[in-house]
Amino acid sequence: MRDLGVGFGYLVKGQRWAAGHGRAYGFGLLPGLITLVLYAAALVALAVFGDDFVTWATPFADDWSSPWGGLFRGFLVAVLFALALLLAVVTFTAVTLLVGQPFYESLSERVDRSVSPDGSAPQSPHSLGRELWISARDSLRVVVRAALWGVLLFALGFLPFVGQTVIPVLGFFVTGFFLTEELTAVALQRRGVELRERLALLRARKTLAWGFGTPLGVAFLVPFVAVFLMPGAVAGATLMARDLLDEDMGEDVAEDATEDTARDIAGGERGLADRLGACGHEPSP
Template sequence: MAPLKTMWDEFAEGARLLGRGFSLYSRSPRLLLLGLIPAVISFLLLATAWFFLLWFIRDLAATVTWFADDWGSPWRGVIRFGAGAGIVIVSALVSVLTYTALTLLIGDPFYEVISERVEDHHGGAPGLPDLPWHRTFFKNAADSIRLILLGIVVSVPLFLLGFVPVLGQTVIPVLDVVVGGWLLAVELTGVPFNRRGLRLKDRRAMLRANRPLALGFGMPVFVMLLIPFAAVLVVPAAVAGSTLLTRRLFGLPTDKPSAALGKPPLVRAPETVVPGGHDVGVAGRL
């Protein structure tokens, strides 16, 4: 029971850090405005794509189940309902990742400001490199594209399983949330990690070593991004929360500004030197 309790505590800690990110972001009108501009642009683009997807969902389901054209009722209806559900499930995962990546790409300078303000509010990150946004922009873009492609690859088996009656409409959506939450945790921490001179493999490794914490943060973000119109507020606040999550991984304070080191670091792996001379644990890859 102890390991399960520890995993639950870390999961709850991840959700708490997300909640604190919302609290910090909502208390600053200037940060609210900075975060809303790219989020609204991305939302309008994605909403247009979803409009056409839902408008043609029956045609798409019929197209991918061409083999059932001669089937009788009710099996043709069942298989096409499963196909439609599978398309929606896969589209939800891909669109959430795409929306987040697009919003971070459009608003990279804005979200760098939000993340940096959160860091400064909690005493900064002494001893760690602090690269300006124009030095990390292309790294953020490249990492986001890689994560989108990974999300598409992962979506293929979920899409195929969506054809299975009952399983495709019950278990698969839950797996969708877990997978999407993990990928979002990796994606959103890109801003504070890249500012420290670290790349995708570094944050993926550190998050994997603390997976319950990452899922506790990422899964609620994924669910909230499925709520219409909520996305414009979720991503900017999640950037603030991801900065706190990153600080937690590095053992830096996340509650109140303090000169002390704060909570002890979480699970770390063999040491590797990154730009700036700071040692960062790398635990493995996804």
């Protein structure tokens, strides 16, 4: 169970790293914003037309006496929307990483250099086009796996009591695992680790993946939070990838990085004022 805390620790460290690198963090928000707009439109459409879809899909309930037909269809609409949210959380990361592939690759390399004893970072042997193709292909495979789990959990949701208590909790853990896979893929793919190997690494340390991905998945359910957490999530996942591969992060380098981050955070307001001044704006009092 210790790995649960370790995984959550990587999530926190990643957010702290992003907070200490404001320029990289700012650029990292753009892919998430684009993806958020697309997903919000899809969820709004589901909320508007979901009832009509369920009514069309359940003609056998037309003759049910009141209020059982309405309650049954209302329950199906709620479950359908919950399933859509589950899939949105899982696929949001995949789509955002694909949209922001060049940036997140650069961000992951910077994290590697900041904790590597010799200041180096593994380089991908593939061209950008090949990297995008591999990312899209692997993301589709992960989404299919997540969708199969989603269908299974959807079916189990009809079980009395268990479907309303245990199954939603299992859904968050499943979401957390696949979120962790998508995020660690940025660093692991750059090291030439294929999808099957990545899944094997995470299955061997499920509690580590859950500790990192499950709280992140819960946070992603809050509107806009996913956008602001993505850069730090990629940074934390890079640190986790080094752990999964037993790569040395160097204690002295890690301590220096922590101190640098603290100094960057403490001087964040002054840095922002300097940047505003350089752009010809007067900082607010």
